[in-house]
Amino acid sequence: ALTLPRYLAATRPGSRQQVVEADRGLLRLVAERLPLDGASGVDVHGADAREWLDAAPDDSADIVIADVFGGSRVPAHLTTVTYARAADRVLRPGGHYTANLADGAPFAFLRSQLATFAEVFEEIALIAEPSVLRGRRFGNAVLIAAHHPVDVATLARRTASDVFPARVEHGDALRRFIGDARPVRDGEAVPSPEPPDGAFSIG
Structure with missing residues (x-):
């Protein structure tokens, strides 16, 4: 809403x-x-989010936020290098791209998304609850991408003190997490994985 x-x-x-x-x-x-x-x-x-982004003017946004799900899955056409370049084109200098993603261990989808946006943007960071990052449960993670250093210290402080505390991954730790994952091209894109039953239930 x-x-x-x-x-x-x-x-x-x-x-x-x-x-x-x-x-x-x-x-x-x-x-x-x-x-x-x-x-x-x-x-x-x-x-459609990608069609609208493709038609948006250059340098017209300070931030692009992708919180897009078809049912419970991120659509495939919003996961590719071409899409990341479209977001980059629309952002003004100093802008940020952020995306709400969902995955669980072994994180094939999440790792591929980080690799995809790392090909286009100079800086990336990831925010997620520790239990998700440890592979204990399926859950959400927020990707941040920019062409300038991300204020990781402020993000880490704020997310750690949240009602649902989260962790910020950046730099070498994030590169180790990405591992050998490859950027996603348009011809090979797939939606995010289907959440297991009860993944987002309350109680």
Whole structure:
């Protein structure tokens, strides 16, 4: 229901946000039940995320956030080097790309995504709960990519003190995690793995 855009509109008034959602039924439901304030600065588009990104102007965003799932899986066409280059093109100098991903041990999908964005961006980092990184359970991880150093110390401090504490991986530790994973090309892309039963249940 546009939770993150609403949060940014409240905490950073004056920001302009473009939200892209392919599920038009969901957009209609949100508009009917939880309509946005007309002065929110949030414009909502019913479109495919990659198609919209491909058509977006160069250097037009400070941050691109990919929180895109088809059902419970990240669509294949949002996992490739071509897609990463499109995101890079749209970002202004000093911008960040972030993506919410989901995987579990042995992390073939997550490692391939890190390798993909490391081919396009100079700096990458990863945020995830320790139990996920240790392979004890399937879960979410947030990828961060930029062309300038990521403020890992601040991220680590804030994520460690969160209600659900997480860890930040960067530098040599992240390179070891990636290992021999290869960047994903358009012809070989696959969606993220299907979560096991109960992976995201509560209780």
